[in-house]
Amino acid sequence: MVAATLTAAVDRSAPASRGADLAIAGVSHAFDLEGRPLPVLDDIDLNVRAGEFVALLGPSGCGKSTLLRLVAGLEPPTQGRIAAAGELITAPDPSRVVVFQDPTLYPWRTVWRNVALGLEARGLLATQKGRVDDALRTVGLAGFERAFPRQLSGGMAQRAALARALVNDPSVLILDEPLGKLDSLTRIAMQTEIAELWRQRGFTTLLVTHDVEEALFLAQRVIVLSERPARIKAEIVNDLPYPRHRGDPRLAELRGQALAHLGLDASW
Amino acid sequence: MSPFEQTGSAASFDRPPLQVDGAVLARGALATVAWTAVAASVTLLANRKVGFAEPLYVDQTNLGLAAWAVLLAIATTIGAVWPPLGARLGRAAPWLVVLALFVGIWDLLTAKLGLLPVPFFAPPSSLVEVYAEDWPRLGESVLHSLRLLALGFLFGTISGFVTGVAIGWSRGLGYWVHPVLRFLGPIPSTALLPMSFFFFPSSFSAAIFLIALATWFPVTVLTWSGVASVDKAYYDVARTLGARRSFLIFKVAIPAALPHVFVGLFMGLGASFSVLVAAEMMGVKSGLGYYLQWAQGWAAYANMYGALIVMALIFSSLITLLFAARDRLLGWQKDVVKW
Incomplete structure (x- = not known):
């Protein structure tokens, strides 16, 4: 824990252009359901290159969010190993930040103090207040510093949550369906912004979504997962350059493939 | 126009x-x-x-x-x-x-x-007479009552808050404290008056103990339930951002639980009023409760009404004060009841 904190303290001075690679090896996980194990992940092997954008696509309830919790270090896997930048993940660390489906902003804190949370928790806030303002500007929330979460729209709240993650200069950004509850226009706008941020900052990004278009538009690689317990069913490589265009015929083609893997090709 | x-x-x-x-x-x-x-x-x-x-x-x-x-x-x-x-x-x-x-x-x-x-x-003029003639004694009673109430409520609030956070946070402590809470908490503090008066060196300290006890119970229970009902996702967020245990307690659990704590304080304050007055009537030889008892004993009913009015004003003001503090501290909440 001390070592991890020190590493983070060193990392903050360097420009956050370097992501960390992720190695997920033979990970299986089960929940305890009234005494009986409920398997949710079944022997997942996945390597993510440093700075890569990978999307996990699967039917709802298949266990993809669980995989993210394991990568974040919030829970240890029942079996298997997960390592980030060569180090085994045993606990949460501010170098791997999660943006959840709900913004989960603290209602008693202003937007500014919510975004400052990570720096405050690590005792860096006193010296690095400017990073909070930078993060708020990045997500377009300058001017809303003193607002309380209840005064924000869904999209703005999720932007604040994104700023709260970015302020830590993560080497791995873990996105757990962050746009799932937003209206479609806000969702499209924020997809473009996330792609842009990722290109500028270069962090490794792991995105869980059940939106096929979102996964293909954002990610370089889309991992299709099966029903619970989740196994890796297929891998779709999307080598289209960024910025991408939503109307690209290649995206439509890949979409057909992805839906076929999910068993939905008949309805398409 | x-x-x-x-x-x-x-x-x-x-x-x-x-x-x-x-x-x-x-x-x-x-x-x-x-x-x-x-x-x-x-x-x-x-x-x-x-x-x-x-x-x-x-x-x-x-x-x-x-x-x-x-x-x-x-x-x-x-x-x-x-x-x-x-x-x-x-x-x-x-x-x-x-x-x-x-x-x-x-x-x-x-x-x-x-x-x-x-x-x-008594006619209205006799109420005027009470305030004009007896105000030194009434004022002194008010001060005595406030001192007793402040001490008891303060001790009760602090101990209740600490107990509530502790058992909301730690299962091990909860195992020991919970049965005590369930057994002792529901006893009306006034029922312990006779016992306290012979256990404590003075009726004053006994009254402080009982007021504290009456405050302690609701504050503990509501702080505890507040801490226990904090959205687990708040902890996940803080943990991924590098928060340690103390940060989770003081910056996440406690602020999230404060709306519940306030309800506990409100209930505790109400309970402390009733214990205060009962203690002053039964053993403490000062304060508004004693004044009431004394007035009734001498059939000075105008004095009794006068003291009751003062009591209503003071207790109501104290609740107003508590709500004002809530509005300052918990202004981020929406749709809260106004006092």
Whole structure:
């Protein structure tokens, strides 16, 4: 824990252009359901290159969010190993930040103090207040510093949550369906912004979504997962350059493939 | 009157004509008339003679009522042209009329007609007499009560808050504290009065203990439930951002639990009032409760009513204070009850 904190303290001075690679090896996980194990992940092997954008696509309830919790270090896997930048993940660390489906902003804190949370928790806030303002500007929330979460729209709240993650200069950004509850226009706008941020900052990004278009538009690689317990069913490589265009015929083609893997090709 | 009616004249911008608010004028006038009628009735109608002693402070009471009516007339005049005062007066007017009716009927039934039995129901002038003659003793009682209440409530709040956070956070502590809480908490503190008086060196310390106990129970239970009901996702967020245990307790669990804690404080304050008064009646030889007991013992019912009114004002103010503190601390909440 001390070592991890020190590493983070060193990392903050360097420009956050370097992501960390992720190695997920033979990970299986089960929940305890009234005494009986409920398997949710079944022997997942996945390597993510440093700075890569990978999307996990699967039917709802298949266990993809669980995989993210394991990568974040919030829970240890029942079996298997997960390592980030060569180090085994045993606990949460501010170098791997999660943006959840709900913004989960603290209602008693202003937007500014919510975004400052990570720096405050690590005792860096006193010296690095400017990073909070930078993060708020990045997500377009300058001017809303003193607002309380209840005064924000869904999209703005999720932007604040994104700023709260970015302020830590993560080497791995873990996105757990962050746009799932937003209206479609806000969702499209924020997809473009996330792609842009990722290109500028270069962090490794792991995105869980059940939106096929979102996964293909954002990610370089889309991992299709099966029903619970989740196994890796297929891998779709999307080598289209960024910025991408939503109307690209290649995206439509890949979409057909992805839906076929999910068993939905008949309805398409 | 529309402001656009006068746009033709430039001079009218320099000194806008006084706008007379007719509604405020009417409501204020009604209240003034009601109180003038009360003042006239108490002054002009003859008091029925009761007993041998002349009632004191009758003239002062009558004068006071007349002065109050004059004050209302002045306030109505000013309020009609000065909206800040007008708004308050307009809102208060119905209550002022009802109060005037109450005082008028009260005086009629007691001083004028003597319809209510005398020592138990005192006329308005005797209440004035109580405050004018006995204010040193009443004031001292108030101070004693407040001191006792403050000490007990403070100890109860601190210990309740700490206990609640501890058992909300730690299962191990919960195992030991929870049964004690369930067993001792529901006992009314007043039931422990006799026992406390012989266990503690003084009735003062016994009363502090009991007030603290009465506050401790609701504060503990609600702090505990507040900490236990914190959204687990808040902890996940903080943990991924590098928060340690102390941060999770002090910066996540406690602020998230504060709305519950406030409800506990509210309930604790109510309980502490009742224990305070009971303790002062049973053993502590000072304070408003003792004053009440003493007044009743000497059949000084006017003093009893006087003390009750003071008590109502003080306890209500304390709750107002608590709510004001809540509004400052928990302004981020929406749709909260106003006191």
